[in-house]
Amino acid sequence: MSTTVAPPARRTAPADLAPDPVAAVTAPGRPADAPADSTAAAALATDSTVAALAAGSTAAAAGPLDVLGVPGQINLDYAATAPCARAAADAVAELLPWYGSVHRGAGALSRRSTLAYERSRERVGDFLGVRADDHVIFTRNTTDALNLLARALPAGTRVVTFGGEHHANLLPWPAGAVRLPVPGSPATAVRSLDAALRELRRGATEAVPILVAVTGASNVTGEVWPVAELALVAHRYGARIALDAAQLAPHAPVDLAALDVDYVAVSGHKLYAPFGIGVLAGRSDWLDAAPPYLAGGGATLAVGAATHDVRWTTGPARHEAGTPNLLGAVALAAVCQALEAADRTALHLHEQALLAHLRAGLAALPEVCELRTFAAEAPRVGIVSFVVAGRDSAEVAAELAQRWQIGLRDGLFCAHPLARRLLAEAASRNGRADLPATALRASIGLGTTRRHVDHLLAALATLTDAN
Structure with a gap:
């Protein structure tokens, strides 16, 4: 699979500072190269x-x-x-008269709000190219999404990331996380990850979970990272990979399945939907096995009389306790639809x-x-x-x-x-x-x-x- 955003033919520029065009990340069958x-x-x-x-x-x-x-x-x-x-503002304005409880009422407002919320989940999932068994969980932002994933890691998971990450992809991970040096090129990043995973797997069984956490585009330089190649290396060693797409998604299509990444995190406020929404999308097994990110209403199947007599639900609701951010979800879905x-x-x-x-x-x-x-x-x-x-x-x-x-x-x-x-x-x-x-x-x-x-x-x- 090609790099996250592969440059097409080199542009003619008066100096070598002019960057090559960044082609869109696409699923197989979509045009991958921008015109010259x-x-x-x-x-x-x-x-x-x-x-x-x-x-x-x-x-x-x-x-x-x-x-x-x-x-x-x-x-x-x-x-x-x-x-x-405009898409976000119009979507919110249209829904506001119908604003009501989500998943918690039988009235027309509640039914309309619930439908809008779940349709938004589907549209955002389509925008991110999720697989059939992936979860799409609404969060506050990318930082919140990556903290949720950090809380959902199986016990003993080793995390590998790079020193060039945003704090959101440096600080949430458990003690013992491996922080690789900032690479001087995309190819160096791939080689560095390969060497690190080979060393981690030396003498360790495939049962030890490993998560690689990388950015799609640097928030400091804008430089695009070779996500597809990093995912290929990660899976070669039985590791999973999480993509911080906060800076990439506003500029290029991000297709989770085409890139073959396991998790992706994005922020609505960087995607022209400034209503306090974010998303973590990806593999369901770790998320369904983990304790709820927040304990409260909506995350439960049943609560007994005893203090800890609780049965938690599975699926996105497990990590979305409390009243959800309906307007944020609708705004983000509207922008995703407009961009598509x-x-x-x-x-x-x-x-x-x-x-x-x-x-x-x-x-x-x-x-x-x-x-x-x-x-x-x-x-x-x-x-x-x-x-x-x-x-x-x-x-x-x-x-x-x-x-x-x-x-x-x-x-x-x-x-x-x-x-x-x-x-x-x-x-x-x-x-x-x-x-x-x-x-x-x-x-x-x-x-x-x-x-x-x-x-x-x-x-x-x-x-x-x-x-």
Whole structure:
């Protein structure tokens, strides 16, 4: 199976900073390669909304993937929290008059709400390519989903992850988890995992459970990881693999079955559905055997008079005790449905063109240094982290917001080990001793236009000239 997002033909660019287009992750039988640059304009022209966005228009016809925002504010912080898509807002507005209890009532409102909740589960499962016997469990976000999985691990499970993960994929795992070094390339990641699993299996039986936990795309650099190859290695040694798709899913299709991963976690607020929802989807056996993530109503079959006389249900309800987040589930399902109906190739090409323009513009500023783990041309989604030499990143972010109404993220991006390493590597690679201790991150998505990117580049040019 090919890598998570395999690049098609190399794009022609004035510098090697322009990334290869990231092809969509697809199930067998779907087109896997995006068209080359010569066809990009034609692809964009077939989608009026995308074409209008590419031209920098703010008056594109409203559609399900139109995003809400505040006029005059330039949001380049999609990797933290994406704006609300029209599909999510409309779905919630339509359901609100019918809002009622889920699984707990006989009235029309309750029946309608229950149906909407379970249909949302099906639609999200379809979006993620789940298998027939997989569970789709609603959580609060990716962090919550991975903590749920950590609680559901069989006793004695060894967990293997990489040092480049978001804290959500570093901190929940039990003591004794193996943290592999940050690899310098996708191929190195595959070799490193193979060596680690071979060592773990040395002298151990196949009965010892192993879980490999990896990201699909870095929240710091946007670089795409070779998930399909890592899954192949994991299964070769009888291990399971969990995919943190929080940053990948908003930018490329994620098909759990096609990638052959065992679990996937996503966040609604990064998928244009900001109503406090997340998902853990995957193999049912560990989840049905584990104690409920939350103990309470909805997770039980029966509760006796004795203190611990409880029989727990199986299936997703086992880990969804209490009143569920109906509006969040409906909002996420609506966005998933809208994305499945959209021309993902056109959206992808538009994003990659903006990303290449952003990275080339940053590279042209002498005082700006980009952070990266892999080679400059490695496939990536619409995320770029960088520093301005001699300037505190928090001060730069504040100035961009106050003077130019540009919203970026500054800090270490809840990936402290990786961000600190990349800052040190950037200082060495660029021969600079004046880089700040934290970084800036610009991230793009459905509502981003070339005008937004140009505004950021012009503001940074003004700031660096002032130095």
